[in-house]
Amino acid sequence: MTSYDEASSDADLYTFDYRPIDDPGDDQRFTRYWDVEPLQRGPQPVPGWLVTDRAALETDLGVLKTGKEADVHLLERAVPATGERCVLAAKRYRDDQHRSFRRNAGYTEGRRVRDSRVTRAVNRKSAFGREMAAGQWAHAEWESLVRCLHAGVPVPYPVQIDGTEILMELVAVDGSPAPRLAAVRPDRDLLVDWFDQLRGAMLAMSAAGFVHGDLSPYNVLAAGERLVIIDVPQMVDLIANPNGADFLQRDCTNMCDWFARRGLDVDPQELFGEVIAAAW
Template sequence: MPRPDWLVTDAAAIDTELGVVKTGKEADVNLIERAVPGAEPGTPGQSVLLAAKRYRGSEHSQFHRSNIYTEGRGTRRSRDARAVAKSSTFGREVARVQWAYAEFEALKRLTELGASVPYPVQVGGTEVLMEFIGDGRVAAPRLAQVRATPGELRELFQQIVEFTRTLARSGLAHGDLSPYNLLVHDGRVVAIDLPQVVDLVSNPQGFDLLHRDCVNVCDWFSRQRLECDADELFSELIAEVYR
């Protein structure tokens, strides 16, 4: 669904924390309700549920993002780059902020491309605010949790192929695609966990990561007894890159 304009323009909007949706080694995802009361007493207001992804602090995090994803990316401040390379306490904090902003930028770019991802709302520090994918307050299941008929599996697979094609046409790959970072909501596949999106030209590992994406996806669908050839998919995507 498109992002309502008032989410980022209405100064009267109030955020309410509704609890943790998911915890992970690198980040926690909290549920937020952003609401604007009615303009007049008794008139209905507007509200929407959002996901706040918060990269965890150094005292709690097991942050271990590989630098293979960041090859070809620039760091403006040399002091920050040195700190990240040394993995000092300051460097790890810089890395978390960088990942949050990288995820927000990836969400913006992929939304503009028409890829199926949560719409971005805002970023600040180590928190990324984005569309919540789910029913009510219940998050949509990961693809790995879905039990589907053969026909439904084919439809889900085709959606994932189209997602990867959309990225490949712009010289991009998810870089860490798997059944665990693809959500399924009302039959729609939505890709999440995007800070590692790689540029296939500037990152020397880009095509290896794209191939790994194909293998991860096809291995899962093959286990569900849907015929899928990772190398064939990879070749199709390479052709999209060089169209």
């Protein structure tokens, strides 16, 4: 027989606090974090800064960056009742323009699409094919971000993917979006440290069997004293892709050229040899 105190304790465990929530306003929506499949959410452990409350509203704060394949928006995720908030980067691939990605065939060698209907539509560049292509590139970037995170490569934390939209960590400095490496002028000590970080990131990618494929000072963020690598949808298998070594050579040249112009004595061939050796 259950005592009154035990029954009261059990009842307390199942007491729900319902609060009315207003409908989203313009440029707002309820978060879909818990609506997507588990593999469409970021890896564990979830960082403490990320708001995951089901009552969170997401507000589009405007465009941070535009590109040929996708636009990046600032997105605030906030819980009105508690004041919890975070600002994310929302990368949205364009359905009708993503196929303009340069050297697309070289990056996709070794990738396979199982659905022949999708393959034919993509090759014909029909409206359905363009939509599927955008989804494929969004999914490719999502997988690359997760893979980089597991390999210890400094990338934005991937929050979730939903269709052609990826939500990820907004890399910031003092509350503002971090600048691209191409836009900064560091002192020599920081330059040396950044090159060591870059080498470490490239070694980690190579050891895990992949290469960025489009690495340049425009695809690296300078977040204070640390570097963060971005824009990874075209990441390729260093060994399986016949262009893998060429892409790596170009990545090394692009990055070493920037550091050399800032006065650091670096050799792209030496970096290439060190990085490609890590793959074996």
